[in-house]
Amino acid sequence: MKLTAAHVTDLEDWGPLALPLADPLGATIATRGVQSWASDDEKTSTGIWECGPGLSAWDMQGEGEFIHVISGAMICTPDGGEPFDLHAGDSMTFAPGWKGTWNITETLRKVYVIFPG
Numbered sequence: 579m580k581l582t583a584a585h586v587t588d589l590e591d592w593g594p595l596a597l598p599l600a601d602p603l604g605a606t607i608a609t610r611g612v613q614s615w616a617s618d619d620e621k622t623s624t625g626i627w628e629c630g631p632g633l634s635a636w637d638m639q640g641e642g643e644f645i646h647v648i649s650g651a652m653i654c655t656p657d658g659g660e661p662f663d664l665h666a667g668d669s670m671t672f673a674p675g676w677k678g679t680w681n682i683t684e685t686l687r688k689v690y691v692i693f694p695g
Contacts, residue, residue: 588612589628600634603679607632621694628687634680640695642674650686655679 589610595602613625621641626648646669654670655661656678664670674695 595634600636603633603635624691627690629682630685631682636680638672638676642693642695643672644691645670645688648687650684652686653681
């Protein structure tokens with residue numbers, strides 16, 4: 579699927595953030611998105627994802643993720659590490675096995691690439 583301007587604004591309701599993706603650590607966190615491509619085995623995929631503010635725990639067992647933040651902001655804290663901020667225009671790769679928290683402080687919209695570990 580080719581992403582168009584409509585895809586950037588007309589995201590699908592993907593429901594509340596929940597396991598196995600991530601564990602919300604407080605109130606319900608709404609998510610929306612659109613998947614633009616997935617490999618035949620569905621282990622690699624790309625798209626746009628949006629998530630409302632809130633704190634969540636992430637455990638990327640068996641996969642990694644590259645993101646590019648389109649809008650919003652979050653503070654990421656790897657288990658046992660120092661927090662770092664991501665804002666619009668920032669890119670980051672979360673290597674397979676990355677564990678930590680994402681504290682989304684402003685509704686976050688990102689382009690993502692999920693890849694196997």
